[in-house]
Amino acid sequence: MNIVLLSGGSGKRLWPLSNDIRSKQFIKIFKQEDGSYESMVQRVYRQIKKVDADATVTIATSKTQVSAIHNQLGDEVGISVEPCRRDTFPAIALATAYLVDVMHIDPEESVVVCPVDPYVEDEYFEALKGLSVQADKGEANLVLMGIEPTYPSEKYGYIIPETADQTARVKTFKEKPTVDVAKEYIAQGALWNGGVFAYKLKYVMEIARRLVDFTDYYDLFRKYDTLTKTSFDYAVVEKEEKIQVQRFAGQWKDLGTWNTLTEAMEDAVIGKGELNSTCSSVHIINEMDVPVLAMGLHDVVISASPEGILVSDKEQSSYIKPFVDRLEQQIMFAEKSWGSFRVIDVETESMTIKVTLNTGHSMNYHSHKNRDEVWVVISGQGKTIVDGMEQKVRAGDVITMSAGCRHTVMAETELKLIEVQLGEDINVHDKQKYELEY
């Protein structure tokens, strides 16, 4: 099975655990059997591999997520990187071209496209296989998943099938309705549209070539910023006559808000925290090193990270976005392909950061125009290169780097260091990358 997982969104509705560079799908919130926690993207990837060990998984996403994806899923997973945001049709077209031209998959094969963040069980991935098999048959150009509604939701679009069969032709699509209208749809046998569908690669390649003049994936990638923003629904789904839907009646949850996310949490507390006995329906998700104590609360979610602290009534938590939009957006924590960093102190003319490099990884070789830096290695070992000079380093070693000097650090074991940045104009964009000459 070929799968494209659409991984988008800045996920402000799960602030302070998500931010501009860490979307909700990367928050480690689901308890595993060994007691550790995995993220939505890790959970979905593990589930796919369990149902189909040979599945080709490609994640369609933006540049900002590439580091976090490699950090959480390793280097095996395919990534189709959108050079900029151009809505779902260009993103899906690019991922399709990536499968054909980079992964060299036969255009006659089908692919299943679905969001990266549904909270589902293995049966869902079995259903995805069903979509793929149906698309292979060629009875229709597009095969959608129709989710059996459990309540008359206003949050989803609806698909009305021609019959109540497991696989049926689509009669029509309906926009997100009011509750009353949703009830009518459901009475007519309507299904939720979860944005999951399968098609043969050649099908979307043909449509893309009709709409855009390009030779192959690389050419499309280069021209990406000139493409018109269009949704896949508008460009493809609504115009297609040969379209089927397959029913899915298993568990399917969209964990987009704290309210729904906490419902999927096995433990009431993740991280350091305690609820006293007068609390009811309270969840704590704490990524800080210090404890959270909750007393006498009801239906409240508390979430703390280096970015901030949210304390919200669960219902109210879905209205968080405008508040987060107004907050200063200094990134205090990020997962990178080589490890992670965390801002631990900010002053007018300095910034102190804790850097963790994973074993065998290194930063880019880079320099800064307007700041000096000092590294104090606090654990592990590795080597630094500063203006071409290599040096073995271990806990206790101090490296000073003036503005302009090129530097990197390579971790032989997991390596942690405190980085002090000094200068009048400290700025994440002040970074020049270089190739390392060996």
Add this chain to the structure above:
Amino acid sequence: MNIVLLSGGSGKRLWPLSNDIRSKQFIKIFKQEDGSYESMVQRVYRQIKKVDADATVTIATSKTQVSAIHNQLGDEVGISVEPCRRDTFPAIALATAYLVDVMHIDPEESVVVCPVDPYVEDEYFEALKGLSVQADKGEANLVLMGIEPTYPSEKYGYIIPETADQTARVKTFKEKPTVDVAKEYIAQGALWNGGVFAYKLKYVMEIARRLVDFTDYYDLFRKYDTLTKTSFDYAVVEKEEKIQVQRFAGQWKDLGTWNTLTEAMEDAVIGKGELNSTCSSVHIINEMDVPVLAMGLHDVVISASPEGILVSDKEQSSYIKPFVDRLEQQIMFAEKSWGSFRVIDVETESMTIKVTLNTGHSMNYHSHKNRDEVWVVISGQGKTIVDGMEQKVRAGDVITMSAGCRHTVMAETELKLIEVQLGEDINVHDKQKYELEY
């Protein structure tokens, strides 16, 4: 007027803003006219000086609070330091001997003793003057303040006066009663005992000499750990026949819990924080650099500091102590006489601290047996002395100190530095102090 302010308690009930070394009286929570915040001890000290600019103020406290007192009140204030905890009679006797033998105040003069943390207005300090004047007259050996009850509280002891006059002889004392008993007391004209009283210095000196064999303050200080733990109430008040009470009907609040403390806050939010419009009666006291967002809460206090995060129903907040007792007690923040420090990162074999030195101040000259240290100066200027070697330092300078090496830093301007401690056994008690030879 001579005043002794009793400054005690570890104040766990205001966790996470108070801890083993920062008691509640040092939390900056009261808004001043210029928009900055002052602590209880700063507020009380300012109020005393306003009512009586020449007042001799002495704070009776333990060693752990000396740094914070100098940091908040400067070097002018007198401090009588208890070498160890021995309850209120030894503490008051020591402070009395301090006034006589160190401050050289005439033993015929009177002194007013009161807690450091009442939330009161200027009229209260006028009333203290009244107590002092009454004690000077010598009609009684002890003159207590009796606070007009505003409700039948179970939290206070009661004083029953012989008459309803402004100044009256005390008929009897009553322990903390139940509400119903409190009502009866109040019907009899009882007053709250706020632990405020005045006496002539010689009076307590004589009692102390009767109970303890000592020559002067210095001798008493040396013998302090051999003294029996006794309360002033038991050793003095309950045995005294010549005892009066003066009525006080002004504002008097005991801000011992988050519930009562938030009532005295002028703004709903101190520090970075925001309440959405569906919050009611919510207070945020945030000492962290990152924002707190509260949504849809009612009657809740949220308090965040480098020690932890409390989210509590206001009523419930008075039951916090057992939870805090169980928490690990790593001190993450402290005010010292020379400035302050804050722990910003903790690892198994390293600890990173941000140190702020006030202009003109320096640390003790000291060394550590089991850890190396690195300083990175991030702002200001001054000089370091490392094993006798002086060096001018400014932002960007790095000083490395091996275990055993003696070091200090002196701030010529306000000076901030990041200190990285490295070693297998990092411990606050691993510190040897030395005299600096010039």
